[in-house]
Amino acid sequence: MTKWWRDAVVYQIYVRSFADGDGDGVGDLAGIRDRLPHLVDLGVDAVWLTPFYPSPMADGGYDVADYCDVDPLFGSLADFDALLAQAHELGLRVIVDVVPNHTSDEHPWFVEALAAAPGDPARERYLFRDGRGEHGELPPNDWESVFGGPAWTRVADGQWYLHLFDPRQPDLNWRNPQVRESFRKVLEFWLDRGVDGFRIDVAHGMIKHPDLPDTGLDGQISLLGRGELPYFDQDEVHDIYRDWRQLFDSYEGTRIGVAEAWASTSERLARYVRPDELHQAFNFALLEVPWSAPDFRRVVEESLATTAAVGATTTWVLGNHDVQRPVTRYGGGELGLRRARAAALFSFALPGAVYVYQGEELGLPEVLELPDEARQDPIWKRSGGTDPGRDGCRVPMPWSGDEPPFGFSTGKSWLPAPAEWASATVAAQARTEGSVLRTYRDALALRRAHPALGDGELEWLDAPEGVLVFRRGADFVCATNFGAEPVSLDLPGGLLCRSDAATSWDGVLPGATTVWLGRINQESA
Structure with a gap:
């Protein structure tokens, strides 16, 4: 049985915003199918599709009214089957979102x-x-x-x-046998169609403390929090995943479960990926730390240690559809872009699997200036307009052309793209030496080709303050300068790849830059 998930590069597609095939301004399955060659060229191994099921769209499709069909907004089951078949033909695996914590109020x-x-x-x-x-x-x-x-x-x-989320998303009672039996059939429906796995939304929230006790909190909770709460990360939730793992293993090929789970400690998070439970859990630790060498090293060490303790692999995530884009999170502008590029190469070199959110390969920033009337996130609405919500990272992908919506649609896109994205389109970056897109393509090609990368071990090397250097195997070294000033380094190997637009290596590592050094032994590759 292959263990492809242990070092896969998975590309997250936010279906509404990736590509529009019918011109209505909303992304759909036909649009995704047309753009699969971009993902092949990028060098990813699998795609994860956000929910495309029938839904009133109170929360962008995470309020599901029917788990075994496709919303007409996104196409049909025939469109899904065609997308799946073409992805498989191109060597791409497909992971679909399943939303078991709650349904739509129209279910x-x-x-x-x-x-x-x-x-x-x-x-x-x-x-x-x-x-x-x-x-x-x-x-x-x-x-x-x-x-x-x-x-x-x-x-x-x-x-x-x-409803732990919107009132239109009532929470299910997972102590009810009918709920468990019904969801098993949902999983079977998609497994029978050939999907390669499931991303499990709010995987830590399906079981609530039976007494429903008060929390005693007086501040707003957060999905991204690590507090001990009576509705998150209850021990009984693991019974569900042991049952699901048996189901996944009963199918030919390797079908996987990926938990979107938050826990109070890394040790508790690792419980979701014990040998008889799920295959991966999103490791959001890099989303929570500032741009600094000590913080990045602490996260890497802690993450690798806790997953190794249960024999699992680690995942590395810099962004997704729920958080501010890395470019903006790291300071915005040219500085934020340099740091985001450096962070990407740093994460690609780590042991384990990598998740790339659409648009990261273009260096897209968060869109902070959206018209109020365009915003659709329930967070924006329920906060009375005081919290901008998540729409800023969901603005549709720019593909080509000089004006919005940049080839995303022939109609008006559901969220407006900034005019300055003309230089950030896939087409523009594909023909620009040193662009973010071409750096991603080069790095992911090297990651696939180099025998030291992917699953395996990591060894830290001595480095100046503000710099992290680690070795993978005998022929690969990754160095990242988290500081602002250039640093001279005496490291072995020739230049394989670097996060900035430079094409040579003279031993001086600029600030906010990552380099890969070494060689590829063709006999072992």
Whole structure:
């Protein structure tokens, strides 16, 4: 059985924003199929598709009304089958998103639950409770929604239902056998179609403490937090994944599960990837640390140690559809871009698997100046416009041309792209020596070709303050300067790749730059 996931490069496609095949301004499956050659040229091994299921789109498709079909906005099941077949023909594996923590409020189960009386079995698929107070007028506990405001909404008969996210995303009760059995059938539906794995949304949230106790918190919670909470990372959640792993292993080929999980410690996170559970868990540690050598080294050491303890691989993630883009997070402008390029090469050289969010290969920044009327993120709406939400990292991909929407669509794109992206399109960067895109292509080609890269071990080498240097095998060294000033380094090997536009190596490493040094032994490659 191959273990391709241990060092795969996986490209995340935010379906609404990747490519529009029918001109309605929203990305779709046909558009993705047309752009698969870009991913082959980039050098990735697999793609992860965000939800494309029937949905009222209260949260960009993460509110699912039917788990076994395609929303007409994105195409049809025939379009999905064609996309999957072509991806496989091109050597790309396909991972799809599954959203098991909650459904849409338009899911037939929730419609049935609202029509039923308190205590009816239809309500047992969700978390309905009586309220507190003399007349049940207060929520059952003090839990808050990740999107802001209370995590409980009252229905006409007086009961309350739990939603850790938007009120239109009621949480499922995973202690209910019917819920577990139904989701197993959902997984089988897509496995039978040939998908290579699942990214599991809010994988740490499916089991809540049975007593639903108060948290005692008085501040807004965050999905990206590490606090110990009665609705996240409960021990019983691992029973679900042991069952799912048996299902994955019963299929030919290697089908994988990837957890979007947050835990209070790295050790608890590693429990999701024990040998009888999931194959990967997103390691968001690099998303949480500032641009500094000590912080990056601490994250790498801790991440590798905890996954090694359970025999798993580590994943490296610099961005996704829920967080500010690295270029902006690292300072914005030319400095932020240099740092983002350097961070990418640093992460590509680490042991384990890598996730690339669409647009990172173009060095796209966060779009901070979106018109209020264009914003669609429920975080923006529920915060009363005080939190800009996540739309800024979801602006559609620029493919070609000099004016928005830069080849993304023949119509008006669902979010507007900045005019200055004309120089950042795939077409413009493909013909520009030293562009971010060409650097990504070169680095990922080397990563695939070099026998020391991917899965394996890492050895730190001595380095000046503000610089990290590590060796992979006998013929590869990665050096990153996190400082602002150039540093002279005495390192072996010739230049393989560097994050800036330079093409030679004289032993001087500029600030915010990563270099790969060594050689490729053709006999062992």
